[in-house]
Amino acid sequence: MAPPGPAGAHPAPAEPLSRSIFRRFLLMLCSLLTSLYVFYCLAERCRTLSGPVVVVGGLPGGEEGVRTPGDSALARGGPREPAAWPAAQGRRPWQLRPRRRRRRPLGREEAAWEEETPSLAGGPGGSGAGSSAAEPSPGTLALLLDEGSKQLPQAIIIGVKKGGTRALLEFLRVHPDVRAVGAEPHFFDRSYDKGLAWYRDLMPRTLDGQITMEKTPSYFVTREAPARISAMSKDTKLIVVVRDPVTRAISDYTQTLSKRPDIPTFESLTFRNRSAGLIDTSWSAIQIGIYAKHLELWLRHFPRRQMLFVSGERLISDPAGELGRVQDFLGLKRIITDKHFYFNKTKGFPCLKKAEGSSKPHCLGKTKGRTHPDIDPDVVRRLRDFYRPFNRKFYQMTGHDFGWDG
Numbered sequence: 523m524a525p526p527g528p529a530g531a532h533p534a535p536a537e538p539l540s541r542s543i544f545r546r547f548l549l550m551l552c553s554l555l556t557s558l559y560v561f562y563c564l565a566e567r568c569r570t571l572s573g574p575v576v577v578v579g580g581l582p583g584g585e586e587g588v589r590t591p592g593d594s595a596l597a598r599g600g601p602r603e604p605a606a607w608p609a610a611q612g613r614r615p616w617q618l619r620p621r622r623r624r625r626r627p628l629g630r631e632e633a634a635w636e637e638e639t640p641s642l643a644g645g646p647g648g649s650g651a652g653s654s655a656a657e658p659s660p661g662t663l664a665l666l667l668d669e670g671s672k673q674l675p676q677a678i679i680i681g682v683k684k685g686g687t688r689a690l691l692e693f694l695r696v697h698p699d700v701r702a703v704g705a706e707p708h709f710f711d712r713s714y715d716k717g718l719a720w721y722r723d724l725m726p727r728t729l730d731g732q733i734t735m736e737k738t739p740s741y742f743v744t745r746e747a748p749a750r751i752s753a754m755s756k757d758t759k760l761i762v763v764v765r766d767p768v769t770r771a772i773s774d775y776t777q778t779l780s781k782r783p784d785i786p787t788f789e790s791l792t793f794r795n796r797s798a799g800l801i802d803t804s805w806s807a808i809q810i811g812i813y814a815k816h817l818e819l820w821l822r823h824f825p826r827r828q829m830l831f832v833s834g835e836r837l838i839s840d841p842a843g844e845l846g847r848v849q850d851f852l853g854l855k856r857i858i859t860d861k862h863f864y865f866n867k868t869k870g871f872p873c874l875k876k877a878e879g880s881s882k883p884h885c886l887g888k889t890k891g892r893t894h895p896d897i898d899p900d901v902v903r904r905l906r907d908f909y910r911p912f913n914r915k916f917y918q919m920t921g922h923d924f925g926w927d928g
């Protein structure tokens with residue numbers, strides 16, 4: 523018989539090997555889950571800090587939409603793009619009409635932009651003030667310190683598509699008192715049912731004296747947008763970048779063509795009946811350029827003085843001059859001057875000497891400044907004739923001759 527051990531101590535029965543392996547496995551699983559949880563929490567924290575905006579890839583038309591966490595509607599199928607006129611609905615796939623969206627990998631439009639401005643997809647704010655990376659701007663500091671608050675935009679670039687809206691927003695973001703959402707929120711056309719709290723949450727944090735901005739060029743041709751923006755605040759300042767409607771139409775077509783090379787020619791899409799010279803005004807590329815018609819709707823809700831019309835052509839030939847007008851309109855100190863720009867010969871456009879949040883020169887991506895296809899000069903002439911009366915009306919309404927008719 524074996525001698526008894528010390529008082530109270532019982533010899534532990536040998537643990538079966540399989541149970542010990544199982545316990546170790548459980549332990550490892552627990553630590554793995556804990557690490558994953560900690561990682562998730564950290565990621566979540568960063569996401570909140572950077573402003574809950576990510577660029578949605580591959581929106582039809584190559585637009586620069588945003589998606590907020592937990593929201594897949596933009597990518598899935600809910601959102602609509604209201605047409606400017608009922609006649610525009612449902613004719614051809616590349617016309618303005620309600621569309622269903624598929625989730626697709628990051629589109630070229632967004633990818634090209636993201637390459638150049640990673641801040642859009644998760645850097646400090648995806649927005650904001652311009653100073654070098656080594657020297658955080660007040661806006662960035664506010665963000666890091668969790669200071670400031672999210673405000674609804676006081677100024678919106680509402681259009682026009684292919685007018686030069688991205689260039690204007692990126693130039694404005696150099697200003698320390700401007701903070702903007704990088705991608706297009708499409709709130710007033712596609713996501714209005716999500717509510718203002720959702721919209722505000724997309725915005726970067728701002729400190730007192732900073733202006734919150736966004737740009738969504740489709741607002742200008744969205745029937746409901748003027749009333750909706752006015753309901754948010756009738757003091758909202760509206761900026762419209764306009765460009766020769768013929769060149770704009772060709773630019774619009776070029777963008778669609780780059781995504782869908784099988785679409786018919788520009789010439790064939792232009793006419794409802796070519797021999798009769800009947801222009802197809804239900805084609806969105808044509809319709810967007812009838813600026814006077816769209817503007818009429820805005821002027822029912824906003825006084826003219828609350829709208830600024832920026833020349834897309836001058837934004838290229840004299841960016842500092844146009845930015846001077848925009849800064850005055852927004853009540854900002856004229857900080858962005860010609861010292862901020864240089865002309866990049868390869869790109870063929872003005873670029874920033876220092877982009878927002880970086881000390882490096884910065885041009886817009888490949889999807890801005892595409893080579894346009896050659897269009898039959900007779901078609902171009904007919905389009906010029908078509909737009910002339912609308913342009914004249916637009917010059918009268920805005921009090922500014924944009925010089926598109928020679």
Ligand SMILES: Nc1ncnc2c1ncn2[C@@H]1O[C@H](COP(=O)(O)OS(=O)(=O)O)[C@@H](OP(=O)(O)O)[C@H]1O
Nearest residue numbers: 683684685686687688689773871872886890891892
């Ligand atoms: N600095 C600078 N760099 C590059 N591109 C510039 C610049 N300024 C204006 N533009 C013109 O902007 C046109 C694109 O307009 P948008 O940014 O409004 O397009 S979009 O509606 O957001 O898709 C784009 O049109 P395309 O040339 O037809 O591609 C440019 O002509």
